[in-house]
Amino acid sequence: MKTPGKLAGFLSRVRWFNLGVLTITPAIGMYGLRTTPLRPQTLLWSILYYVISMLGITAGYHRLWSHRSYNASRPLQYLLALMGASAVQGSVFWWARGHRSHHRYTDTPLDPYNAQRGLLYSHIGWMLIKPTVKPGPADISDLRKNEVVQWQHRWYFAIIPVVGYGLPTVVAGLGWGDWWGGFYYAAMWRITFVHHSTFCINSIAHYFGDSPFDDRKSARDHFFSALLTMGEGYHNFHHQFPMDYRNAVKWYQFDPTKWFIATCGALGLASHLRVFPENEINKGELAMRLKKLKKVQDAIQWPVQVGDLPVVSWDSFQQEAAERPLVIVSGFIHDVGDFADQHPGGRSLVLSRIGKDATAAFCGGVYEHSNAAHNLLSMMRVGVLHGGVEHVRTISPGEKLRIVERMG
Ligand SMILES: [Zn+2]
Numbered sequence: 001m002k003t004p005g006k007l008a009g010f011l012s013r014v015r016w017f018n019l020g021v022l023t024i025t026p027a028i029g030m031y032g033l034r035t036t037p038l039r040p041q042t043l044l045w046s047i048l049y050y051v052i053s054m055l056g057i058t059a060g061y062h063r064l065w066s067h068r069s070y071n072a073s074r075p076l077q078y079l080l081a082l083m084g085a086s087a088v089q090g091s092v093f094w095w096a097r098g099h100r101s102h103h104r105y106t107d108t109p110l111d112p113y114n115a116q117r118g119l120l121y122s123h124i125g126w127m128l129i130k131p132t133v134k135p136g137p138a139d140i141s142d143l144r145k146n147e148v149v150q151w152q153h154r155w156y157f158a159i160i161p162v163v164g165y166g167l168p169t170v171v172a173g174l175g176w177g178d179w180w181g182g183f184y185y186a187a188m189w190r191i192t193f194v195h196h197s198t199f200c201i202n203s204i205a206h207y208f209g210d211s212p213f214d215d216r217k218s219a220r221d222h223f224f225s226a227l228l229t230m231g232e233g234y235h236n237f238h239h240q241f242p243m244d245y246r247n248a249v250k251w252y253q254f255d256p257t258k259w260f261i262a263t264c265g266a267l268g269l270a271s272h273l274r275v276f277p278e279n280e281i282n283k284g285e286l287a288m289r290l291k292k293l294k295k296v297q298d299a300i301q302w303p304v305q306v307g308d309l310p311v312v313s314w315d316s317f318q319q320e321a322a323e324r325p326l327v328i329v330s331g332f333i334h335d336v337g338d339f340a341d342q343h344p345g346g347r348s349l350v351l352s353r354i355g356k357d358a359t360a361a362f363c364g365g366v367y368e369h370s371n372a373a374h375n376l377l378s379m380m381r382v383g384v385l386h387g388g389v390e391h392v393r394t395i396s397p398g399e400k401l402r403i404v405e406r407m408g
């Protein structure tokens, strides 16, 4: 009798309303696909209305209300509240609260769309099944005080039939007589696409791509997810700098939501567009680049350092040089035995310096050696001449910009 109990428990956690919206909408769309041809005007209108709905979510629900990344005039707020409602994703108040928890508790059980639970869960699963752990608390006092947010929340279920289903149908119907096309394509299919485009921000934007600013969390930057999400796919940047009205900082990156907000700013509908100090953005980016370079550096062999080499007197050096080919350059004793035959200037030039200080000859007296030659020579170090290194350069050219990890 265990299984029925488990099943009943599972069924009690299903969010039936969400399941209904997310399955019936595309099912009706599929029926329309078989019964109603897609007319070019309706296709264009569906795409346009898709962009309108997406901007309602990205510029409104997300960047304005979840993150306060700019100030919007009241007319723009009402417009964004209606545009966002047409995406049929719940009210701003509900959406922004969950999103703030997502940022505060990213990748933990308190994150409502925790990417650590897999791609399917973060994409859609979290909306279909009630979580066993409630999303972590987030401060929403500003949203409680926001008149437009409260208005939209109060009237949400009256607004969505109008802007989600009615308006796209009526425009196609009155505009070019395609009532059913408007309903199936501009309403049902457009909503389905808007749903999954937005869900991609929680799923693939936490899965595919690079971490140019910080790699401790799952958020990633990827052009493809930006393409699907009106620019929200530069998600690694966004999680680092959530109050920045931009998700893409480079001019060539695809962020139409940023362009929309900037246009609203230019038209006087938006103000106080927030940007994080460029210096700090560059700092984060450099740290990640150095981290990658450090991996390359760690795979390279480096010369033995001064402190790890034996200190040898001039007399001992002379004695040892009688038995093996040792040459001094810049205070270091080098064993050139394996190298003499490969010396581009010839074997005899090297052997003529055995037991001698060849610094002057090596550093320009005979030939001004390249950085590569200095680097290679440093790999032949076997000792330090007593009283020698203090006066000379101890860092080979290749080590000058070495990355050192410091523990904080
Ligand atoms: Zn995220």
Ligand SMILES: [Zn+2]
Pocket: 062, 066, 067, 099, 103, 238, 242
């Ligand atoms: Zn966000």
